[in-house]
Amino acid sequence: MLLATHPSWQDRARAEALEVCRGCTKLDVDVLRRLKTITMVIQETLRLYPPASLIVREALTDFKLGALNIPRGTIVQTAVAMLHLDKDVWGQDAGEFRPDRFTNGAAAACEPSHMYLPFGHGPRICAGQNLAMVELKVVLVRLLSKFAFSPSPGYRHAPLFRLTIEPGFGMPLVVTKLP
Numbered sequence: 001m002l003l004a005t006h007p008s009w010q011d012r013a014r015a016e017a018l019e020v021c022r023g024c025t026k027l028d029v030d031v032l033r034r035l036k037t038i039t040m041v042i043q044e045t046l047r048l049y050p051p052a053s054l055i056v057r058e059a060l061t062d063f064k065l066g067a068l069n070i071p072r073g074t075i076v077q078t079a080v081a082m083l084h085l086d087k088d089v090w091g092q093d094a095g096e097f098r099p100d101r102f103t104n105g106a107a108a109a110c111e112p113s114h115m116y117l118p119f120g121h122g123p124r125i126c127a128g129q130n131l132a133m134v135e136l137k138v139v140l141v142r143l144l145s146k147f148a149f150s151p152s153p154g155y156r157h158a159p160l161f162r163l164t165i166e167p168g169f170g171m172p173l174v175v176t177k178l179p
């Protein structure tokens with residue numbers, strides 16, 4: 001959806017996919033590592049629409065969080081989607097799709113760097129994050145190499161915050177096979 005509504009980034013991502021993967025019989029780790037633009041596109045998509053938009057913990061003991069006293073048994077929720085849109089952290093264009101903010105990697109994209117949490121943080125960080133990134137890159141390379149995407153007139157933007165973020169009314173796209 002974000003590439004359909006940002007055709008210049010779609011063109012850049014496709015050009016990279018065709019260039020890096022030209023003549024490749026398989027997408028191995030060395031090929032995937034060279035996909036800089038596609039990596040930035042995925043990182044920016046996970047910033048704007050983090051699939052796990054809430055990280056939930058239960059306090060097992062009384063503890064202090066900054067100035068707050070948190071009693072044992074309290075459920076503490078981290079609203080990842082809100083952190084990812086905080087203008088004090090990301091700048092005034094926090095709501096815009098701008099993959100180039102990840103040019104120097106995720107740690108340099110915001111201040112402080114742990115405000116980018118698509119895969120969580122600390123000891124319970126996503127065990128499948130590398131696999132997820134590989135899968136997303138492979139899917140994008142395969143799709144962008146063969147098809148062009150544009151928004152469908154029927155699309156209504158209504159992200160729903162459930163267990164994961166979902167499009168409220170589906171995600172109809174106009175898909176055109178490339179020559």
Ligand code: HEM
Pocket residue numbers: 050051052055056117118119120121123124125126127128129131132
């Ligand atoms: C874009 C895809 C994915 C996203 C955004 C994502 C996000 C997350 C997040 C935010 C957490 C931390 C939850 C918390 O702290 O409460 C997590 C944990 C976890 N994820 Fe993922 N995940 C993704 C894909 C995957 C895949 C593909 C696998 C496995 C094949 C996986 C396996 C796990 C496991 C096992 C944990 C629990 C780790 C632990 O508690 O020690 N995830 N994931």
